[in-house]
Amino acid sequence: MIGCVLHGRGDLRVEELPVPEPGPGQALVAVRYGGVCGSDLHYWRHGGVGDFRLREPLVPGHEVVGTVAGYGAGASGPAPGTAVAVHPATPCGACPECAAGRRTVCRDVRYLGSAARFPHVQGAFAGMVAVPAWQLRALPGGLDARRAALAEPLSVASHAVRRAGPVTGRHVLVTGAGPIGCLVVAAARAAGAARVTVTDLLPEALRYAAVAGADTVVRAGDPGDAGWPDEVDVAVEASGTAAGLDTCLRLVRRAGIVVQLGMLPPGQSPFAGNLVVSREIELRGSFRFDAEFDAALDLLAAEPALDGLISAVVPVADAERAFALAVDRTRSCKVLLDFGG
Template identity: 40%
Template sequence: MSKMKACVLYGPLDVRVQELQVPQLKPDQALVKVKAVGVCGSDVHYYEHGRIGRYVVEKPMILGHEAGGEVVAVGEAVTNLQVGQRVAIEPGVTCGKCKFCKEGRYNLCPDVEFLATPPYDGAFCEYLAMRADFLHPIPDHMSYEAASLAEPFSVGLHACRRAGVKPGDTVAVLGLGPVGLLTVVAAKAFGATKIIAADLAPIRLEMAKEMGATAVVNAQEQDVYKFIMQETGGLGVDAAIETAGSTATNLLAVQAARRGGKVALVGLPPNPEVPFNVFTIADGELDIFGIFRYANTYPTAVELLASGIASVEKLVTHRFTLDQAKDALDKARTDKQGSIKVMVNL
């Protein structure tokens, strides 16, 4: 077990499956045989452009950060895991010592080592060495694909937690990519009784119903703001969660929230400056929350997905092998209307 296959990004649209050394374990790490890896929008962006904002691919890098697998070896200091355990892999290893880690907001750690974020390699490989406290056991009946979906699901859980979603609330989810669809599941888990989901693609709107949305609206066919007002008796929603990453949906989230409501901004628009109406925000006493990844969500994510709260494997519309990783990335890049979650199974 000295060599392994890995999908390596060399530059825009240039990925190669090649043989690399299996990583050596540190005392606090476990070696995981990767079983399933979801293709994320960030993987596609690095594949297409070679960078995301200030994160630039300057040397060959393994993609992938949504993963599940089986522990095949443990370091000498590891006491919480055993060989043979099935795990969901939380991809951001933090320092544990800074102000943010000590506050429990370790997603803000400035020294985080996040899989497939330059300069750190990711999980499109046969074996991955990971600090053991970021490996979360999953039950035998839970699939490795579901384990990989714990990562985008964690974003939805974190958004709902930050926005204070509670039983009886009305929630709007604006944008139904995998994160948006799993945010629908998260809102359901938090007890929201009305979940309004908006997108442009019929396949995603239908999937939102499967995941627990009580009303869906096609933004190409209807005015989403008017639809939300009709569904809420003119009040607006208790929490508007933006997951599309467009200027229009950022603005819509603020408009759709009721007076005293919450707005959670998950998606990142192409232009970072969005012309919000400050009068609307101040006069309505809106609480606006930025959402960056997640913290303290993985055990809950695993428990909820294992409970069968939603048939999340239905989100996986296309499956590829590691040797077909380029095809997987191209499918996710070029077929946004016909695919939802593209998965690489090893």
């Protein structure tokens, strides 16, 4: 089968890989679409994501949908041929965090296409992938595989909104209109936000935020933009920049909540800590997701307009072109690899 392999910074190759055999408790999935994530791009461009560095060749990819091809011993689930999305996380179930219901911060989690542990957890940008059978989700009625490829990033966005607490009737600020930021807009609207304002440096990105349902879009580099709010109730930082976090801290109301979702550069990042103190702002982290995956699939089935966030579908043989397109935010939002079924 054909798959993508990262051999190091800037070294992405499309190679022949062996077809995996599903082990006990596993399902074999024929991959149809895979979404190119910001973390995949960081591994490709920089050799790592935050503090997670490539130390061996890695098959990237964790935003995948396909069809059930078979099962290993003792495994069961949707019938072969069923269209499914793959939940990419396998928490250990035994650590204190898992016991407390905080599986998103499991200290021994396995996550498809991640260099967070060594040996790395190989990902799903391949024609076939074997995963624990319980991680399969049959697609709900009315949801095609193409749009379902947004389920993983929408789950990340939904978890960030959940970390903010109730947003019903509130004004939510989102800094960064990449794919995750745009999906935070959709998740906030679904959670009852009264107004969503999005900031970004690029007008092209802001157009995608409007597609996702933003009420107001603001050019981050233009202090004179008329869309800047005086204050907001909740802010979600989705750009992964110190400047975005600073904007959130300065615009959120006193005793408001800021959720840091974007992965900041490795090492120390400056932030306006005095505002956290003097205004009693709550600064919360948000990492990946857990149970939000099923709700994300239902939301995608109900919101066909989110198709508009998929800017390109590229054959896997042209994977490097897909990565180059995905990193150019003036030309793309979410780019999918097509494995051809």
